[in-house]
Amino acid sequence: MRISLPADFRYDEVLLYLNRNAQEPLHAVDAERRTVTKAFRGQRGPLLVRIAMAADGELDVAFPLAEPDETERAAAAHYIAEWLDLGRDLAPFYRLAENDPILRKVVPRYRGMRIVGVGDLFEALAWAIAGQQISLHVAYGLKKRLVEAYGDPVAFEGRDYWLFPEAARIAGLAEEELQALKFTRSKAAYLLGVAKLMDAGELSKSSLLAEGDLAAMERRLTAIRGVGKWTANYAVMRCLRHPDAFPLADVGLHNALKLVLGLDSKPSLAEIERWAESWAGWRAYATFYLWRALTPS
DNA sequence: GTCCAGGATACTG
DNA sequence: CAGTATCATGGA
Numbered sequence: 001m002r003i004s005l006p007a008d009f010r011y012d013e014v015l016l017y018l019n020r021n022a023q024e025p026l027h028a029v030d031a032e033r034r035t036v037t038k039a040f041r042g043q044r045g046p047l048l049v050r051i052a053m054a055a056d057g058e059l060d061v062a063f064p065l066a067e068p069d070e071t072e073r074a075a076a077a078h079y080i081a082e083w084l085d086l087g088r089d090l091a092p093f094y095r096l097a098e099n100d101p102i103l104r105k106v107v108p109r110y111r112g113m114r115i116v117g118v119g120d121l122f123e124a125l126a127w128a129i130a131g132q133q134i135s136l137h138v139a140y141g142l143k144k145r146l147v148e149a150y151g152d153p154v155a156f157e158g159r160d161y162w163l164f165p166e167a168a169r170i171a172g173l174a175e176e177e178l179q180a181l182k183f184t185r186s187k188a189a190y191l192l193g194v195a196k197l198m199d200a201g202e203l204s205k206s207s208l209l210a211e212g213d214l215a216a217m218e219r220r221l222t223a224i225r226g227v228g229k230w231t232a233n234y235a236v237m238r239c240l241r242h243p244d245a246f247p248l249a250d251v252g253l254h255n256a257l258k259l260v261l262g263l264d265s266k267p268s269l270a271e272i273e274r275w276a277e278s279w280a281g282w283r284a285y286a287t288f289y290l291w292r293a294l295t296p297s
Numbered sequence: 298g299t300c301c302a303g304g305a306t307a308c309t310g
Numbered sequence: 311c312a313g314t315a316t317c318a319t320g321g322a
Contacts, residue, residue, distance in 0.1 A: 129305095132303085132305065135303085137320070182318085182319065190305085229304095230303080230304055231304075249304065254303095
């Protein structure tokens with residue numbers, strides 16, 4: 001199957017981003033063959049896709065495990081388009097960045113990079129909660145243990161491509177079972193709370209999207225115990241895909257600004273908020289591009 | 298040993 | 311209302 005790509009799209013950036021975590025359980029990047037292999041939940045069961053760049057510049061999508069039917073092909077196309085944010089017109093962001101004293105230092109270098117999404121709201125929130133305050137390295141460990149304990153494996157070529165645990169599965173656990181995976185008491189409680197809320201149907205991606213504007217989504221999410229402004233905006237950025245979601249308290253953002261601006265200490269939240277005023281409408285993309293500056297090459 | 302990681306909450310003055 | 315202690319693991 002083929003997927004046509006928008007004008008500004010850089011596949012190398014997808015590979016680089018998805019290859020940050022050497023022990024990633026949810027997908028695999030083959031750097032030499034330039035492929036990404038990933039399983040996701042379809043209506044009739046798990047689907048495994050392997051994407052690659054075709055010679056003609058389109059995205060090639062293979063289904064190495066089982067031949068999909070028409071519904072499944074459509075689901076995969078939709079999933080990938082949302083995952084890689086293929087539908088977004090980045091031209092307004094690039095125009096904005098050209099005239100911004102901070103973004104102009106970063107954005108042109110990575111033109112074509114799109115925010116890689118997390119389709120599942122429970123996964124996005126769980127990942128954000130796991131990542132609160134600790135290093136990415138530790139957060140990756142938490143995620144891997146959670147996925148391999150309670151997720152669902154799809155075996156192919158001698159390894160497992162895991163499906164992230166469903167909220168219903170986590171909702172039935174005791175806090176101690178999450179603590180055994182090295183979640184702190186607080187994080188275990190937060191994650192259980194979110195899982196129960198979603199399992200009860202009181203929180204879903206569609207109901208959140210129906211809120212419409214960013215402020216309303218943030219209000220609903222921050223009403224949940226353990227979900228502060230950072231977590232809410234992170235989840236909205238990665239899952240709901242609002243281009244203006246802004247994880248202001250993000251340490252990576254602070255470090256990126258320090259690096260890009262050549263500061264000798266991290267800027268204050270008030271300063272960042274002021275700079276970001278001119279990024280209005282695109283603060284999620286501004287953040288993603290600034291994060292990129294922290295990665296070599 | 299100390300500091301800090303892609304924060305949130307409860308508590309204090 | 312603004313500061314501060316606490317969480318709790320792992321790498322530098």
